[in-house]
Amino acid sequence: MDIKVDNVDISVSKPKKRIVDSASLHVDEGEFVGLLGPNGSGKSTLLKTIYRTMKRDSGDIVLDGKHLDDLSLKESALLMSVVTQHNYYNFDFKVEEVVMMGRTPHKKTMEMDDDNDRAIVEDALKKVNMLDMKNRNFSSLSGGEQQRIILARALAQQTPCLILDEPTNHLDIKYQLEVLDIVKELGCTTLCALHDLNLAAEYCDRIYILLDGKIVREGVPEEVITEEMIQEIYGVKASVDRHPKTGMLNVVYYPAHSKAGNSPEDE
Secondary structure, X not given: OXXXXXXXXXXXXXXXXXXXXXXXXXXXXXXXXXXXXXOOOOXXXXXXXXXXXXXXXXXXXXXXXXXXXXXXXHHHHOOEEEEOOOOOOOOOOEXXXXXXXXXXXXXXXXXXXXXXXHHHHHHHHHHOOOHHHOOOEHHHOOHHHHHHHHHHHHHHHOOOEEEEEOOOOOOOHHHHHXXXXXXXXXXXXXXXXXXXXXXXXXXXXXXXXXXXXXXXXEEXXXXXXXXXXXXXXXXXXXXXXXXXXOOOXXXXXXXXXXXXXXXXXXX
């Protein structure tokens, strides 16, 4: 499936403020598309509107050729699953129960979980290396462990599209790579907000950059992740080159006290 966002405006009230301004993007079938930008640029707000926890003022969102407003919540839940930054529960669920929630869109009212559901949940937990935690209370897990369980819940939902809002938050380096490897190997349509430019360069097929609610850049990582962009958008000096061993784009940031990023005119 594909995602199309056309000229979307989003505001919040009290006081009234435009958060996302005329945003348009597309994610083709099977693409991994990154959404980058500094804190407060509107990334999470745009994603929340796509996965229907915020309303837009205007514009259109289309999933798999179907207008979002024409889909029931269950229909959209069968098309996209979501991994958010913050996940809180009022009750203390077992890990297995949290992941089983991903099966809800596939069930009829009052339909019980069956062996097929349990097999899917077990497979999802295996993929995130958390099967041995299935009987633990979700609240007893670390932030990183909880994030992996939420990814497992999304995998158990078995949708053709994933919406990820900072999925590597709270994860150490090993699990950051592991989580993004899992998502990449799925080959499903993915829209992912990220902060780490090196991860974005490695995993994203294309990238959009938001600044003050507007999309200001779009392209493949080599076109978007540049020294000029980092200076303009993030206000940080950096070097961007190819790693000599891997050939991957490599971003190195210069702290304010460093002279490494200074041009001769700065000295």
